[in-house]
Amino acid sequence: MEVTGNLKTAREMGLVACTECMRVSPRGTASCPRCGHTLRSRDPYSLQKVWAWWLVGLGCYIPANLYPMLETKTLVSSQSDTIVGGAVELAHGGNWGVATIILIASVLIPVAKFVVLAGLAIGVWYGPRATQGRRHVLYEIVEYIGRWSMIDVFVVAILSSLVQLQTIATITPGRASLFFALSVIFTMLSAQSFDSRLIWDTNSAGMAPDRAGRIPGRRRTLARGN
Amino acid sequence: MERISIIWIVPLAALLVVLFIAWRSYADRGPIIQISFENAAGVKEGSTELRYRDVAIGLVEEVGFTQGLDRVLVSVRIDNDVAPFIDNEARFWVVRPQVTTQGVTGLNTVLSGVYIEGLWDDQPGGYVNRFEGLADAPLERQGNEGLRVTLRASGRASLIENTPILYRGVTVGRIGKPSITEDGSSAQAEAMIFAPHDRLVSSATRFWDTSGFSFSLGPGGAALDFSSVASLVAGGVTFETMVSGGEPAEPGSTFTVYPEESSARTSLFSADEGEALSMSVVFSENIGGLTADAPVEMNGLKIGEVTSLNGMIDEEEFGDNRVRLVVSLSIKAGRLGLDEGAGSEEALEYFRDRVEDGLRARLASASILTGGLKIELVDVPEAEPATLQQGEQDTYYFPTAESDITDVSATAQGVFERINALPIEEVMVSATDLFEEARALLASEDVRGVPENLNSLLGDARKVVGSDEVQALPGRLDALIAELDKTVAQFNEAALMTKLATAVDNASDAAEGVSSAVEGVPELVERLNAVAAKAESVELQEMAEELTGLIQTTDALLGSDQAKALPGKLNGALSELSAILTELREGGVVENASSAFDSASEAADTVAQAGKDLPDLIADARRVLAQARTTLDGYRAENGLGRDARIALSEIQKAAKAVASLARAIERNPNSLLTGR
Numbered sequence: 002m003e004v005t006g007n008l009k010t011a012r013e014m015g016l017v018a019c020t021e022c023m024r025v026s027p028r029g030t031a032s033c034p035r036c037g038h039t040l041r042s043r044d045p046y047s048l049q050k051v052w053a054w055w056l057v058g059l060g061c062y063i064p065a066n067l068y069p070m071l072e073t074k075t076l077v078s079s080q081s082d083t084i085v086g087g088a089v090e091l092a093h094g095g096n097w098g099v100a101t102i103i104l105i106a107s108v109l110i111p112v113a114k115f116v117v118l119a120g121l122a123i124g125v126w127y128g129p130r131a132t133q134g135r136r137h138v139l140y141e142i143v144e145y146i147g148r149w150s151m152i153d154v155f156v157v158a159i160l161s162s163l164v165q166l167q168t169i170a171t172i173t174p175g176r177a178s179l180f181f182a183l184s185v186i187f188t189m190l191s192a193q194s195f196d197s198r199l200i201w202d203t204n205s206a207g208m209a210p211d212r213a214g215r216i217p218g219r220r221r222t223l224a225r226g227n
Numbered sequence: 228m229e230r231i232s233i234i235w236i237v238p239l240a241a242l243l244v245v246l247f248i249a250w251r252s253y254a255d256r257g258p259i260i261q262i263s264f265e266n267a268a269g270v271k272e273g274s275t276e277l278r279y280r281d282v283a284i285g286l287v288e289e290v291g292f293t294q295g296l297d298r299v300l301v302s303v304r305i306d307n308d309v310a311p312f313i314d315n316e317a318r319f320w321v322v323r324p325q326v327t328t329q330g331v332t333g334l335n336t337v338l339s340g341v342y343i344e345g346l347w348d349d350q351p352g353g354y355v356n357r358f359e360g361l362a363d364a365p366l367e368r369q370g371n372e373g374l375r376v377t378l379r380a381s382g383r384a385s386l387i388e389n390t391p392i393l394y395r396g397v398t399v400g401r402i403g404k405p406s407i408t409e410d411g412s413s414a415q416a417e418a419m420i421f422a423p424h425d426r427l428v429s430s431a432t433r434f435w436d437t438s439g440f441s442f443s444l445g446p447g448g449a450a451l452d453f454s455s456v457a458s459l460v461a462g463g464v465t466f467e468t469m470v471s472g473g474e475p476a477e478p479g480s481t482f483t484v485y486p487e488e489s490s491a492r493t494s495l496f497s498a499d500e501g502e503a504l505s506m507s508v509v510f511s512e513n514i515g516g517l518t519a520d521a522p523v524e525m526n527g528l529k530i531g532e533v534t535s536l537n538g539m540i541d542e543e544e545f546g547d548n549r550v551r552l553v554v555s556l557s558i559k560a561g562r563l564g565l566d567e568g569a570g571s572e573e574a575l576e577y578f579r580d581r582v583e584d585g586l587r588a589r590l591a592s593a594s595i596l597t598g599g600l601k602i603e604l605v606d607v608p609e610a611e612p613a614t615l616q617q618g619e620q621d622t623y624y625f626p627t628a629e630s631d632i633t634d635v636s637a638t639a640q641g642v643f644e645r646i647n648a649l650p651i652e653e654v655m656v657s658a659t660d661l662f663e664e665a666r667a668l669l670a671s672e673d674v675r676g677v678p679e680n681l682n683s684l685l686g687d688a689r690k691v692v693g694s695d696e697v698q699a700l701p702g703r704l705d706a707l708i709a710e711l712d713k714t715v716a717q718f719n720e721a722a723l724m725t726k727l728a729t730a731v732d733n734a735s736d737a738a739e740g741v742s743s744a745v746e747g748v749p750e751l752v753e754r755l756n757a758v759a760a761k762a763e764s765v766e767l768q769e770m771a772e773e774l775t776g777l778i779q780t781t782d783a784l785l786g787s788d789q790a791k792a793l794p795g796k797l798n799g800a801l802s803e804l805s806a807i808l809t810e811l812r813e814g815g816v817v818e819n820a821s822s823a824f825d826s827a828s829e830a831a832d833t834v835a836q837a838g839k840d841l842p843d844l845i846a847d848a849r850r851v852l853a854q855a856r857t858t859l860d861g862y863r864a865e866n867g868l869g870r871d872a873r874i875a876l877s878e879i880q881k882a883a884k885a886v887a888s889l890a891r892a893i894e895r896n897p898n899s900l901l902t903g904r
Contacts, residue, residue, distance in 0.1 A: 046232035053234040057241045076338070136888065168338070194234075 010201070017042045019088045035103065043196060050194035051122045058187030059115060061180045069175035071157055074167055083177060084108065084153065105154040105180065110146060117143045123200045129155045136200045144192045154178055257307040262319045262343065264360040267299035269323065269341035276345045277303045277319075281739065284309045285342070293403065301360075302695045303343065314352025314539065319345045320361040327389055364763065366403045366419040374425030375478050378464065379415040380484040384436035386416045387462040393454070394465060399424035402464065415481070418464075428466065431473030433491040434843075438462030441487055467491075503531065503557040504571040507618065508588045508625045509539065510552050516600040517590065523556050524591075525604040531558035533602060556602065556625075575623065578615060585610045587628035743782065849883060 011018055011025060017040050018025045019033035026033060030040050044050075069081035082090060084107045092100035117139050129136055157178045164172040268288055269275070277285030284624030285305035293300045305313065324333045336342065346365065366375070380386045420428055422493050439462075440453035464484055469492060476482075483489040484853070523531040535555045542548045560574040573625035585606050593601035605628070612666045613626035668674055 045230075046234065049232035050234045053232070053238050060241055060245070061239070167345040 012042055012202070041156075043198060043202070044141065046195070047194055047196040047199060048125060051118060051191050054187045054191030054194060055118055055122070056069060058184045058191055061184035061187060062111060062115070064179035065177045068177035068180065069162055070153070070177040070181070071160065071162075072175050074171045074173075081175060084181070103156075106150055110150050110218050111188065114143050114147055114150075114192070118188065118191055121195060123202070129200075133200055137197060140195065140197050140200065147185070147189050147192055150188075151182065154182045154185070171174060178198045241886075254382060255307060257285070257305045257310050258287075258354070258356065259302050259304050260313060260358060262291050262301050262303060262358045262360045263298040264301060264321060265362050267301055267321065268300055269336075270299075270321065270343065271340065275301075275340060275342060277305060277345055278322075279309065279345050279347075283342075284345075285343075298359075301343070304502065305791060308754045311351035312347050312349065312355065313345070314347065314350070315355045316352065317345055317347035317355075317358065318361055318365055319343055319358055319709040320364050322364070365405065366417060371420040373400065373419050374428060374476060376418055376420065376428065376476060377415055377479065377481040378434060378484050379408065379481055380405075380413050380420045380436075381483045383488070384464075384484040385438060385462060386414050386464070386484065387438075388416070390462040390464065392418060392420060392434075392464050392466065394424060394427060394467075397424075399427070426475065427468065428476045428482075429468055429473030430476060430480075431470045432468045432476065432482065433467050433494060434464055434466040434482050434787070435488050435491040436462070436484055436486055437465045453863060503559050504574045504578075505534070506556050506558065506623045506625050508554045508556065508627055510554065510590065510627060510630075511549065512590070512630055513546070517554065518599070518601070521593065521599065521601050523602045525563075528562065530562040530604075531556055534555075551588060555622075575615075578623075578625075580614060581606075582615045582626060587613070588625045590630040590632055592632050598830070603631070646816045849880075868897070 012028075015028045016025045017028045017030070019036060019038050019040055021038040022033060022036040024033055026036040026040060028042060032038060033040050057070075066084055068083065070084050070087060071082055073080040073082075086104065088103040088107075089101045091103065121136060121140060124131070124136060131139075157174045160172045161174050164170050264270075267290060270287055270288050272287055276283040277287070278488050287301055289302040289306050291300045291302070292298070303320045318341070321341055322333050322336055323341050326336050342871040343360070344364070347708045380388060386402055386405040388402060388404045390402050391398040392402060400418055400420035402713075403417040403419070406412045407413075408415050438459070439452040440451060440459060442452075443450050454463065454465070466482075483494070485494060517533065517536065519533050519535055521533040522529045523533065533554055534557045537553045537555070538550045539553045540548050541548055545551065558574065563574055563577065585608065586604055587607045587610055588602055588604050589607075590600050593599040602624075607628045610628060615626075617626040618624050756796070
């Protein structure tokens with residue numbers, strides 16, 4: 002959706018909205034008169050936070066794929082599966098549906114999240130490749146679906162709590178489940194700390210605003226102040 | 228520069244933590260040791276543990292092969308704190324489930340998977356990283372150190388793996404895996420006597436096998452003996468130090484396990500008996516019953532045993548191609564009782580001397596019941612000269628003598644055959660016939676009639692005795708005796724006494740003839756003496772000739788006229804006496820029946836008088852005999868004719884005594900001649 006020429010952003014009009022209660026106050030006000038939240042036009046550290054969380058999330062995602070997710074001990078055997086390995090086992094066992102769900106939820110979505118978040122953050126820096134509307138839609142999707150990656154962790158938790166039959170069958174969560182959960186949490190935090198208004202802060206020339214949220218005259222101009 | 232957000236702490240911290248953990252785990256990681264196994268069944272990468280005292284201290288990281296693919300190489304990462312103790316004395320083996328007669332071990336490995344167990348001492352040594360894994364658990368386990376010895380089975384003793392070694396019923400050790408000795412003669416196994424019982428084993432200890440049971444039948448009765456049900460099934464070895472004076476056993480020393488306690492005890496005394504001397508004996512008779520291990524005895528003492536029996540055909544040596552049996556003996560030099568330190572050489576010399584003196588080997592019965600044989604070395608008197616011959620390859624051949632086998636079976640068989648040959652049937656038939664005839668006889672009319680006849684006879688006899696004539700008989704006898712007296716008086720008048728005297732003179736002449744005949748006896752006796760004196764030194768032939776001459780002389784003597792005349796003279800005397808008696812009979816009694824009885828008393832007187840002369844006669848005869856006796860005494864001969872003559876003369880003396888007593892009796896009571904009282 003494009004912003005037509007007569008519509009102005011709050012920022013252009015010198016107003017700032019409280020992110021908590023949405024009361025619009027003039028720019029320069031320190032705190033919101035209604036809820037007391039600190040008024041800030043743009044989060045200056047947003048992208049840093051995004052990248053920080055993104056890196057930790059990625060760092061947790063790697064061992065989540067290398068370590069086993071579930072350890073199954075029966076009377077005669079002991080089995081440890083990673084995420085992908087378990088899905089492949091299930092697929093070999095004929096459980097295509099479950100395998101598909103696991104692959105989507107535990108591989109596709111987190112990877113997509115990483116890619117999209119990185120893309121969004123880079124787009125804010127270097128100029129977007131997609132239109133603003135699309136970017137925002139992507140952001141929304143990521144924000145919404147991200148939590149569903151926890152499904153795999155739920156599966157592990159439920160199985161572990163149910164199958165505790167001592168020697169006959171025991172399922173314990175492997176180390177990967179912890180890392181995977183952390184990875185999901187960090188990507189969620191990363192997505193959360195992405196200020197979506199930055200998507201829209203391109204100048205009329207289509208230039209992205211700088212880190213501080215100001216629209217630069219040229220790329221990556223570091224300007225202080227507002 | 229805009230401010231760096233504080234959020235960067237989070238990734239930074241995460242990174243630091245990761246790095247720190249990585250470094251820590253890398254630094255804490257213990258070294259890798261490689262163990263090669265013959266068989267690594269059940270060992271899995273990443274899950275098989277290495278345990279020490281049942282605590283996991285390592286993990287198998289990789290399972291591969293050695294170069295050449297002949298052994299499985301297992302790489303184990305061990306904990307750092309244990310690594311210094313794993314030196315080159317460490318041993319590793321795979322613990323698997325095992326079911327043995329001693330019990331089931333390692334059952335938990337069925338569920339949990341096999342694990343590798345390690346054993347090392349508590350002295351840290353140099354770190355070694357390449358080991359050869361054992362195929363089985365070693366003998367000593369944790370806390371079970373002790374004395375390691377080698378046991379060698381002898382005879383029927385059996386060594387079974389993992390059987391306990393018992394001492395007075397308590398398990399004090401264990402036998403390891405048996406193997407065959409290098410020369411293939413017996414089985415041997417490593418055994419471990421656990422501390423503190425290892426001090427019970429010394430060099431004088433003897434081991435024996437207590438597995439199974441033993442049954443013996445002897446003079447004391449039957450005995451069945453086994454030590455425990457476990458050892459009955461699975462076997463066991465026990466030991467005892469039987470004599471004092473042994474030194475504590477060294478680790479690695481070898482002990483022999485005997486089949487039973489008795490042979491263990493006897494081995495004590497045969498321990499230091501020196502070398503064994505091997506000899507051979509060749510028998511040409513049947514040696515059924517002689518087996519290897521049969522004893523070789525000398526004077527009843529067992530000095531060795533038979534080692535083997537072989538056949539031999541040697542035409543040049545023996546002259547025919549019959550199979551002869553060569554028995555190989557092994558004689559312990561120490562048992563002969565030679566000096567200390569005597570070896571087989573001295574024993575050989577000793578035997579050489581004894582063989583020349585007549586020592587021979589022969590078969591003898593060892594047991595009458597079983598027919599077993601043994602070999603005896605005995606001094607055979609008057610044996611043919613023989614020496615200890617040396618055959619090829621340093622074997623010595625002992626000369627042999629006749630066997631001394633009591634073949635009970637043959638004797639018994641002979642007895643049975645004789646019993647068999649008895650004509651029992653004929654005897655039975657004869658006896659049956661006899662019985663039948665006896666029965667017939669008894670049943671016959673005549674025999675039946677005998678009691679009736681007897682009865683009638685007795686009745687008649689009674690009638691006779693009761694008859695008047697018989698009653699009158701004593702009276703008549705009295706009258707008869709009175710008449711006899713008278714008859715004797717008549718005899719006197721008829722000068723019968725002169726005739727009697729003449730008869731007696733003749734008898735005395737006869738006695739003189741005997742004495743003269745007896746005079747020839749001393750010469751005979753002398754000759755006999757001479758013959759007897761020569762008996763020992765003279766050859767049989769000469770002795771036979773002498774005896775023949777003697778016999779001829781004896782014949783001549785006996786054939787001489789004087790000897791022949793003896794019976795003639797006696798005959799004459801006797802015939803005169805009989806004539807007198809005939810006259811007596813025909814003469815006076817028939818004619819003068821009554822007057823004979825009247826003169827009976829006078830006859831008795833005359834007889835009495837005659838009886839007075841008899842002692843003088845007898846005294847003469849006695850004098851003659853005494854002369855003969857003294858003559859003979861001078862030429863005393865222990866045996867032969869002299870002794871017989873003496874015996875004859877003593878008989879004659881007895882006869883004379885009897886006559887004298889008869890004469891005295893007649894003297895005392897002349898009526899006794901007639902009445903018999």
